[in-house]
Amino acid sequence: MARAPSPPPAQSGNVAEFSVSELSNAIKRALEDGFGHVRLRGEISGYRGPHASGHCYFALKDEKARIDAVVWRGVWGRLRFKPEEGMEVIATGKISSFPGSSKYQIVIEQIEPAGLGALMAQLEERKRRLTDEGLFADERKRPLPFLPRVVGIVTSPTGAVIRDMLHGFTERFPTRVIVWPVRVQGEGSAAEVARAVAGFNALRPDGPVPRPDVLIVARGGGSLEDLWSFNDEAVVRAVAASAIPVISAVGHETDWTLIDLAADARAPTPTKAAEWAVPKYADLLEQSGKLGLRLTVAVRRVLDTLRRDLRSAARGLPRVEDLAALPRQRLDTTGARLGRALSANTQAHHTRHVRIAARLNPGLLSNRLHRAADRLDSLGRRARECLGRTASVRRARLERASGRLQPAPIRHRVERCQERLEALTQRARRALDGRLAQHRNALEGQTKLLGSLxxxxxxxxxxxxxxxxxxxxxxxxxxxxxxxxxxxxxxxxxxxxxxxxxxxGGGSGQTxxxxxxxxxxxxxxxxxxxxxxxxxxxxx
Structure with a gap:
């Protein structure tokens, strides 16, 4: 070791004492000396490109384990193959550790592709199948509403995404926002997102919670595993079946998921989705002012044009006196001829009346009246005779029918109805007495139960x-x-x-x-x- 351990206390036995740095460095040297260079096959996860320092950090994983990986800036520039998220690669490097966080890692010196990873293969197969069904067709895309009254957001209520989006709505165009809280990562998150999209579509426009005009499905960036919920088939089908236009804002600009293909629009970031959902209030005011100014100028031009056309047409019209001169002269001529025409017409009607008066004779009218009176008398006699015959026939029929009418059958039928009515009355009285007795017994039982309870x-x-x-x-x-x-x-x-x-009442040992x-x-x-x-x- 780097230094001899300090003498242990008497009760500690002979166990050496290390500092944290000494132990971490010892583990680092043991890993580097024990493994040296290794070739490691795995799927790239969490790749986000080179860091600001020039180094590149990601992880290699398989179905059971995961190991951190780092490519130093000097090695990154010499790599012939640049890694991509989800790619299966073969990496050559040294096993080491980072004492600052007690993690072991592989320092990659060379990397080469080994084919698509398991997740990427599954993702490509699902993408192909849903594409064949037409869920990603451009014909299904719908335009976003210009100025939505209500915006629905499906995201986590505790992340920075919702705060950034609400800040974007406040800056651009304050509108009503309804957030459906869901989990955006982990088991069960895909089902929650699908239910949220279907739930927004199930709302009524006039209900207590209004139906949104546009939906935003949002989440921050992450690895392929972190964003896997948005590649779920249930989420993709829910977005494709949505009657409300959907904006996908999952991950950063370099990330993509299947929901981006099914949505009506794909925003590179959640903040950009908020900007796409509503227009900018200042831009609307500026555009409205410009359009109003253009409308005012256009109306003025139209009025000026109409005024000039009216003046030109007025100059081409004749004067009123010239238009009325000919009709006035025709009226004077007709008025002068009217008196003579009336006299001639009266004379003609008088002559015609004289000729007709000679042919008028009261005897003709008297003869016609006598013939009409004779015909009326004849018809009266025929009517009286016909009425007498009809009355005699009806009287005889009535006499024959009256002989068959007897009061005995009617009296017998009335007696039978009275007997039946009396029987029904007695049955109704017995049924009523029985029902009253039944209810009286039930009431007495309930009264006794009420007294006991x-x-x-x-x-x-x-x-x-x-x-x-x-x-x-x-x-x-x-x-x-x-x-x-x-x-x-x-x-x-x-x-x-x-x-x-x-x-x-408290005391020792009491309650x-x-x-x-x-x-x-x-x-x-x-x-x-x-x-x-x-x-x-x-x-x-």
Whole structure:
């Protein structure tokens, strides 16, 4: 070791004493001397590119274990193959440890691909199958609403993602945001995200919780394993079946998941998703001002054009006097001819009346009236004869039918109905008596059960019921404060009382409960048959 251990105390035996640094450095040298250079096959996980220092940190894993890996800046520039997330590689390097965090790692000096990892192969197969079903087709994509009233967010309520998004909404355009809290990593997180998307779609637009106009599924960056919940088939199908447009904001710009392909839009970061969901308020104001100015200028131009056209048309129209001159002259000429035309028309009608008057004779009208009167008399006689024949036939038919009508069948039928009515009356009276007796017995049984279970029977055995001023039952002494008004009910009535400070019942080996408050004043007792306030009470 680097230095000899200090002499141990007498009770510690011969065990050497190390400092933490000494032990960590000893473990580091043991790993480096024991393994040297190794070739390690595994799947790259947690790769995010080179660090700001130029070094690259990630992990190699298989189905059972995981080991941290580091590529120093000098080696990174000489690598012919650059690692990618999810790739299965063969790395050559030294096994070492980092004493600052007590972790062992492989310092990679050379790396070469060994094929796709298990997760990447599963992801590619699932992507191919869902693509064949048409879930990622561009025809399914819908445009995002221009100005949503309600925005729904599916994410973890405790992470920095929701705070960044809410800050983005506040800066751009304050709107109503509904957060559906879910787990975004680990077992069961995929089912929660799928249920959240389906739950938002199940809301009614006019319900107590309004239905969002756009959904955002958000999560911060992470490794392929961290983001695996958003590659789940249930989540992808829920997003594809959503009637509400969905924005995917999972991971950083370099990350991708299957939900990005099924969503209507894919934002590189959750903050960018908030910017895509709503427009910027200042930009809207500026754009509205520009459009209003353009509208004002356009209206002015249209009015100026119409004014010029009106003036040009007015100059091309003739004067009113010129338009009315010809009709006025035609009216004067027609007025002068009207008098002569009326005289000629009157004379023509007079001549025609004279010619017709010669042919008019009262005898023609008298003959026509006589013929009409004769015809009317003939029709009257025929009607009287026909009415007499019809009446005689009907009278004979009525006489034949009256001979067959007898009151005996009707009387017999009435008697049978009366007998049946009396029988039904007796049956109804017996049924009513039986039903009343049945209900009377049931009522007596319930009354006896009420007497045995009611609290009045308990009061009759010497117990008392204590209520406060509001009529609520007092169950414990600690619920009563000094000076509080109380009402105590006994079997033979009720009294009013005031509580005073009671002595402590605590002692050595006792329960430590306080004594019940005692009364200092009482009012007149209430009859025992008076029903207590609040309905049927109970002492249990």
């Amino acid at each position: 009611g609290y009045q029977s308990v009061l009759a055995r010497g117990f008392a019921l204590v209520r406060d001023a509001d009529g609520a039952m007092v169950r414990a002494a600690r619920a009563v404060s000094p000076g509080q008004a109380l009402e105590i009910e006994f079997a033979d009535g009720r009294i009013n009382a005031d509580a005073r400070e009671g002595g402590s 430590g409960q306080s004594e019940a408050p005692s009364t200092t004043s009482a009012a007149a007792a209430t009859p025992p048959n008076k029903a207590p306030r609040g309905g049927q009470g109970s002492l249990f």
